[in-house]
Amino acid sequence: MQTMTDNPMRTQLPQVAHARNPGMALDLDWVAAVQANTSAIERRAASLPGRRSVKKEFQAAWLLKAISLIDLTTLSGDDTVGRVQRLCAKARQPVRAEMLEALGMPGLTTGAVCVYHEMVETAVRALEGTNIPVAAVSTGFPAGLSPFHLRIAEIGESVKAGAREIDIVISRRHALTGNWQALYGEMAEMRAACGEAHVKAILATGELGSLRNVARASLVCMMAGADFIKTSTGKESVNATLPVSLVMIRAIREYEARTGFKVGYKPAGGIAKAKDALVYLSLMKDELGHPWLQPDLFRFGASSLLGDIERQLEHHLTGRYSAGYRHAMG
Template sequence: MTHTATATTHPLPQIAEPRNPGTALDLDRVMRATANRSAIERRAATLPGRRSVKKAHQAAWLARAISCIDLTTLSGDDTAGRVARLCGKAKAPVRRDILEALDLPDLTVGAVCVYHDMIAPAVRHLDGSGIPVAAVSTGFPAGLSPFHLRLAEIGESVSAGASEIDIVISRRHVLTGDWQALYDEMRAFRQACGEAHVKAILATGELGTLRNVARASLVCMMAGADFIKTSTGKEGVNATLPVSLVMMRAIRDYHDWTGIRVGYKPAGGISKAKDAITYLALVKEELGDRWLRPDLFRFGASSLLGDIERQLEHHLTGAYSAAWRHALA
């Protein structure tokens, strides 16, 4: 039987999809979630060789990938000037002549993702563009600061103008199987975000097993996460195809149960255009075409855009240019 949740809609500029209101914690459903590592790895290994697109089809997939990028800078030496250049790239992600030749003059990225202190310049430079600002929060990347400060950080970032908040969960709740604590934490983060959309970063490289990934995904969605995200980009292992497969199937199960679509964001280590196409193909196969939009799928990336731009120029000219001709920021 389908569980019907009462959803509210607070759309980002590119969407009109109902938000995930969450459900009560269903521990029976959580504990039934499992993962067959060998089968998952076999399935993931077949995808890069089986899904290949060429020429105009490849260009179209790469353009879609650009529209789903959270263009990101999360460095200790970030400055307002760097963020201004990043926002310029977000609004014009590919050289104008290439976009015009592809008949995509208005193509932009999905969002710009920054630390809290860089929200103000990002909001200022993206004003009128329709591109949302995302902020990492809750003691990113470790998530080990005092709980009341993590909640306060969310509030500060929303007040500063961020319309998306990327939170980090407490990995210890997953590793010790304290699903109630994870649910309560995620629920509090969701409420602190208000109308800002919340992406729950699972830090999957630190969760130990794929079964833990599956269960953490479900708990975060039950608690109201609008997106589930693989990684901070700071772990030793970040986004992988097996982890993505597990998380996407959890999203599919949650949608079948509640009728609510939750977004997915792989982050960390995705830097090549061919890898972006592989991830998009996996989304198409596991979740369907509706998820191939920036309101339900994002890449957390910084260097990916540069390689895609080079591939698009190759599509038009037959030659690869030097990377410096496609500066990111």
């Protein structure tokens, strides 16, 4: 496993590796010019699972990389202090120690832990002594329909509690009605409220109506200073998909080409199998290149994904698939 080009344990916020996206003035001409060829996008996305195949030690190396990119998440109404503490323990030790030793990757951690505001302080305490950031979902998650001043206040409370990343949800109605000025204004104010904490803009793509809306909303959020754009809350009927991902990462590519600033990408919801993670990693490498294979520019929003990756790594080491209960979250 030491043949990997970069250390997958490198977990850091974007400002450590590159200049943070400062945003720019809203360019409505650029937004209006954005189109999306749905049939071409869907054909390209359908071809992705068969375009790249990695086996044996190379597959194991890519799966270790995927672990370092996971925002290990619990966003349930029945979350408890004990559950969050167990999740944090799993983030610190995502794979059994003897397996990581055998794979040559002791000390590997996940990219972050993502929780509701109520559990931020619990997670921060549980992760003391590590470089694993806590991400808080905010701004009336998942619908984003609470009063705007309360959404801004919620961001401030989460930052005060120790969250280093804030996952905000946009007002979908602005994208659905083409009110890009309103979306830009809200996003810019949320970005300012985050201060030094990095902001991931959740587009809730399953509720935006079209891939063109996804592309335009992605661009507007980046213009307003988003550090990451994220597909979904995980609560919609349709979450991360390959066509949506292709649209969003090409918007990221165009934004960097025009401004020089890199913006991260986070697919969330529905990514539960190791083979799915490999497809997303190959997509990122093909479309955006090597920098987007690091935690400062790419994250998976997931929970059950880690368990399946751990099963695949055990199979690589032993030749046998183990039962899921051997790789529980806590």
